[in-house]
Amino acid sequence: MVRQAPVKDIDESELEVGREKHAAAGVTAVAVSMKRAIEQMGVKRTAQTLLKLNQVDGYDCQGCAWPDPSPDHRHTAEFCENGAKAVTEEATKRHIGPEFFAAHPMAELKQKTDYWLGQQGRITQPMVYREGGSHYEPIGWDEAFGIIAGELNALDSPDEAIFYTSGKTSNEAAFAYQLFVRAFGTNNLPDCSNMCHESTSVALAEAIGIGKGSVHLEDLHQAELIVIAGQNPGTNHPRMLQALEIAKGNGAKILAINPLREAGLVRFKNPQTPKGVVGGGTGLADLHLPIRVNGDLALFQAIGALLLEWGCVDHDFVQRHTVGFDEWAASARELDWDAVLRATGLSRELIEEAAGMFRDSAATVNCWAMGITQHRNSVATIREFTNVALLQGNIGRPGAGLCPVRGHSNVQGDRTMGIWERAPEHFLDALQTEFGFDPPREHGLDTVASIGALRDGRAHVFFGMGGNFVSAVPDTEVAEQAMARASLTVHVSTKLNRSHVTHGRTALILPALGRSEKDRTGGREQRVTVEDSMSAVHASKGPLEPASSHLRSEVDILCSMAEATIGDRHGIPWSDFRSDYTEIRRRIARVVPGCAAYDEKVDQPGGFQLPHPPRDTRTFPTAADKAIFAVNPLDILHVPEGRLLLQTMRSHDQFNTTIYGLDDRYRGVSNGRRVIFVHPDDITALGLSEGDYVDLVSEWSDPDHADAQLVYRRAPRFRVVPYDQPRGCAAAYYPETNPLIPLDSKALKSNCPTSKSVIVRLAPVDVDVADGGALASYPSDYGVVADGQVGDDAQKQYVEPDQLS
Numbered sequence: 168m169v170r171q172a173p174v175k176d177i178d179e180s181e182l183e184v185g186r187e188k189h190a191a192a193g194v195t196a197v198a199v200s201m202k203r204a205i206e207q208m209g210v211k212r213t214a215q216t217l218l219k220l221n222q223v224d225g226y227d228c229q230g231c232a233w234p235d236p237s238p239d240h241r242h243t244a245e246f247c248e249n250g251a252k253a254v255t256e257e258a259t260k261r262h263i264g265p266e267f268f269a270a271h272p273m274a275e276l277k278q279k280t281d282y283w284l285g286q287q288g289r290i291t292q293p294m295v296y297r298e299g300g301s302h303y304e305p306i307g308w309d310e311a312f313g314i315i316a317g318e319l320n321a322l323d324s325p326d327e328a329i330f331y332t333s334g335k336t337s338n339e340a341a342f343a344y345q346l347f348v349r350a351f352g353t354n355n356l357p358d359c360s361n362m363c364h365e366s367t368s369v370a371l372a373e374a375i376g377i378g379k380g381s382v383h384l385e386d387l388h389q390a391e392l393i394v395i396a397g398q399n400p401g402t403n404h405p406r407m408l409q410a411l412e413i414a415k416g417n418g419a420k421i422l423a424i425n426p427l428r429e430a431g432l433v434r435f436k437n438p439q440t441p442k443g444v445v446g447g448g449t450g451l452a453d454l455h456l457p458i459r460v461n462g463d464l465a466l467f468q469a470i471g472a473l474l475l476e477w478g479c480v481d482h483d484f485v486q487r488h489t490v491g492f493d494e495w496a497a498s499a500r501e502l503d504w505d506a507v508l509r510a511t512g513l514s515r516e517l518i519e520e521a522a523g524m525f526r527d528s529a530a531t532v533n534c535w536a537m538g539i540t541q542h543r544n545s546v547a548t549i550r551e552f553t554n555v556a557l558l559q560g561n562i563g564r565p566g567a568g569l570c571p572v573r574g575h576s577n578v579q580g581d582r583t584m585g586i587w588e589r590a591p592e593h594f595l596d597a598l599q600t601e602f603g604f605d606p607p608r609e610h611g612l613d614t615v616a617s618i619g620a621l622r623d624g625r626a627h628v629f630f631g632m633g634g635n636f637v638s639a640v641p642d643t644e645v646a647e648q649a650m651a652r653a654s655l656t657v658h659v660s661t662k663l664n665r666s667h668v669t670h671g672r673t674a675l676i677l678p679a680l681g682r683s684e685k686d687r688t689g690g691r692e693q694r695v696t697v698e699d700s701m702s703a704v705h706a707s708k709g710p711l712e713p714a715s716s717h718l719r720s721e722v723d724i725l726c727s728m729a730e731a732t733i734g735d736r737h738g739i740p741w742s743d744f745r746s747d748y749t750e751i752r753r754r755i756a757r758v759v760p761g762c763a764a765y766d767e768k769v770d771q772p773g774g775f776q777l778p779h780p781p782r783d784t785r786t787f788p789t790a791a792d793k794a795i796f797a798v799n800p801l802d803i804l805h806v807p808e809g810r811l812l813l814q815t816m817r818s819h820d821q822f823n824t825t826i827y828g829l830d831d832r833y834r835g836v837s838n839g840r841r842v843i844f845v846h847p848d849d850i851t852a853l854g855l856s857e858g859d860y861v862d863l864v865s866e867w868s869d870p871d872h873a874d875a876q877l878v879y880r881r882a883p884r885f886r887v888v889p890y891d892q893p894r895g896c897a898a899a900y901y902p903e904t905n906p907l908i909p910l911d912s913k914a915l916k917s918n919c920p921t922s923k924s925v926i927v928r929l930a931p932v933d934v935d936v937a938d939g940g941a942l943a944s945y946p947s948d949y950g951v952v953a954d955g956q957v958g959d960d961a962q963k964q965y966v967e968p969d970q971l972s
């Protein structure tokens with residue numbers, strides 16, 4: 168019997184717009200997450216699963232990378248609404264086996280959104296799509312590994328294969344993965360970080376010598392000022408609100424810097440306290456700067472200049488621990504205030520008030536996320552954050568530091584384990600010493616470069632360790648064409664997604680165990696380890712029976728693939744790794760810096776902290792052996808007349824490309840996703856009305872190439888929703904907007920796609936689409952703007968302040 172699909176696809180005509188909320192969490196959050204959990208898991212399984220989440224003897228949340236409190240401070244329910252949704256998504260009792268794939272031909276699956284695909288349930292068996300076929304069919308594991316090995320070994324060069332990682336993969340799997348890929352012969356290890364905090368990693372490595380944040384969770388509790396820039400914690404890191412509540416209780420001030428007044432920045436109703444359940448909750452931000460999108464570089468230059476002018480400099484710290492102060496100070500004294508006001512859209516009074524909060528704080532933590540990292544000038548912006556922190560000596564002392572808040576639950580751990588297309592020489596040397604082969608030294612391809620290589624026929628095999636590459640990357644049309652040119656696409660996955668139906672000539676889906684499940688690989692109960700956003704490493708062990716007996720762990724899949732592909736080349740003991748992950752941890756201990764006695768240390772309750780020299784001892788392993796002030800030119804993103812600056816962000820009901828549901832509760836949207844939030848006065852100025860439908864059209868030409876053509880990209884049919892934000896800015900959800908983001912529009916130095924600064928115009932609806940319908944009914948397209956000429960107004964996107972008319 169063929170089961171009915173549990174959900175219909177998105178019918179955007181049912182979209183409703185209500186009022187935005189001014190407080191996050193509260194009892195509604197608990198009710199929403201429990202309803203979903205019980206629907207998909209039943210009562211018993213819900214209790215069994217959620218009570219082990221983020222506990223010392225339990226498993227790590229599959230959601231974000233927010234750290235856990237120390238073991239003696241954990242609650243019985245140590246998770247948030249979105250953590251519960253993430254668990255439900257994985258531990259759902261909905262399953263899809265071969266009969267599902269037999270009933271739904273590839274041509275039909277291609278018409279479905281990520282929402283529909285994901286909601287069908289857990290994949291229970293390895294599946295193959297054979298060249299010219301019409302359906303995915305079941306395949307045995309050994310045959311699947313044989314296909315992979317055959318394709319990989321037939322390549323002219325190992326560099327023709329791409330090995331992507333999404334940030335959920337455990338440290339053990341990540342270490343085995345990068346080892347296999349380098350033993351096979353390439354550094355082509357792009358990951359989701361390339362689209363996420365890469366700008367942070369680059370900027371911090373340059374400035375303080377290590378690409379990670381410099382705080383512990385306790386530092387937030389003790390801070391006098393917490394700055395939250397370009398981050399929406401109420402949705403994306405909800406347990407951060409608990410830390411903010413504790414900090415407020417200790418007298419901290421909070422400064423929110425965001426074009427949107429996000430509910431989670433305004434007020435928190437902690438469902439674990441009486442005040443949060445029946446009272447008004449805790450007010451959070453003391454000051455909100457409604458900054459223009461991309462204005463943060465200018466803002467932090469101004470804050471730095473004011474602190475300098477006011478004499479708020481920790482001279483002792485600056486002298487002992489930094490270089491470059493004089494040059495920086497000279498440029499800060501020359502600050503062009505007109506340019507700052509234009510770039511930020513803020514008044515000088517408001518900026519001075521914010522700078523006053525820095526002045527009055529003896530311990531400041533600066534937090535940020537995607538609103539900062541996904542712009543052309545992101546690396547420079549984060550260097551300015553660092554300048555301000557260095558100026559006041561806010562690194563390596565209690566209650567202070569830099570706090571990039573990471574996305575995926577183990578994205579930081581994967582990097583630590585060597586998932587990096589540009590791994591440092593010392594890491595490769597350590598691999599060589601430990602395993603006795605010479606790993607390739609040439610840098611590999613990052614995410615954006617990988618798409619280019621597939622598109623241009625320079626790469627032929629794509630292997631995805633988790634994730635949903637096609638939906639997550641920019642320039643959807645181009646990405647789909649790139650994947651279609653591959654000879655083989657392979658995805659290690661838990662749930663179905665668009666990347667499985669946008670495939671190469673042959674395609675494999677290899678179903679993996681999730682983190683909530685018991686891993687009995689090699690006949691023993693295995694555990695894995697992960698690292699959170701604050702460099703704390705701990706073990707994770709799932710409580711549930713696996714969704715199917717055919718599932719294999721990620722470690723198992725990688726080791727088996729390595730055996731099939733390179734056999735005992737280099738004498739790496741893949742079978743020992745697979746039968747006892749302790750063997751992998753022993754190798755991690757010898758190769759990865761800071762991981763000596765790894766297996767023993769993760770046994771301590773709550774795990775251990777990786778070393779962080781700036782945080783621990785105020786030593787800065789940079790080229791200068793000190794922290795480095797940077798002088799960054801102020802560029803302004805100039806938005807031509809009649810266009811808007813669009814940021815692409817997450818709703819409250821999704822995890823990246825995984826769409827849990829269709830409600831963005833805090834922003835007042837329900838039952839749909841194709842909306843564009845625009846300031847009411849801009850709606851009027853553009854001759855539109857609330858509720859109109861428009862196509863979003865981005866126009867872009869590569870600023871680094873003088874003869875580049877002007878190219879348009881169109882994503883059709885979004886409903887216009889009035890929403891308070893700075894004039895000229897707009898916001899819409901990802902991944903629906905990814906067709907608008909040019910592949911080559913990247914942050915300088917980090918190559919992070921510029922997902923938060925897309926210049927668009929709102930065009931009349933051009934494509935005839937029936938009301939409602941699925942993603943495939945919204946055909947995006949792109950092409951050269953016919954009359955677009957180099958030098959056109961639309962192309963002058965990045966200008967020096969004095970070039971502005």
Ligand SMILES: Nc1nc2c(c(=O)[nH]1)N[C@H]1C(S)=C(S)[C@@H](COP(=O)(O)OP(=O)(O)OC[C@H]3O[C@@H](n4cnc5c(=O)[nH]c(N)nc54)[C@H](O)[C@@H]3O)O[C@H]1N2
Binds near residue numbers: 424
């Ligand atoms: N529930 C849930 N949790 C998640 C995720 C999820 O999808 N769902 N994703 C995970 C991942 S991988 C990541 S990376 C994180 C992402 O966490 P966030 O960075 O919070 O995610 P976004 O929704 O992209 O939100 C960006 C925020 O930056 C603001 N912003 C946009 N442009 C600018 C700007 O130019 N300047 C400033 N100052 N602000 C700006 C937006 O208004 C928004 O509030 O969350 C992780 N956690």
Ligand SMILES: Nc1nc2c(c(=O)[nH]1)N[C@H]1C(S)=C(S)[C@@H](COP(=O)(O)OP(=O)(O)OC[C@H]3O[C@@H](n4cnc5c(=O)[nH]c(N)nc54)[C@H](O)[C@@H]3O)O[C@H]1N2
Binds near residue numbers: 360662
């Ligand atoms: N326009 C725009 N684009 C963006 C962003 C943006 O803000 N705007 N954000 C970017 C960011 S920050 C990120 S991190 C990327 C995210 O990019 P990805 O990490 O590639 O995408 P996800 O949506 O997190 O991946 C979801 C898929 O992972 C698989 N999966 C889930 N759990 C597991 C597991 O335990 N094991 C395995 N093997 N597979 C699993 C499921 O099949 C699921 O469909 O997107 C980026 N793209």
Ligand code: SF4
Binds near residue numbers: 228
């Ligand atoms: S804050 Fe992040 S890690 Fe913690 S429970 Fe929520 S989603 Fe999971």
Ligand SMILES: [Mo]
Binds near residue numbers: 359362363574
């Ligand atoms: Mo991310």
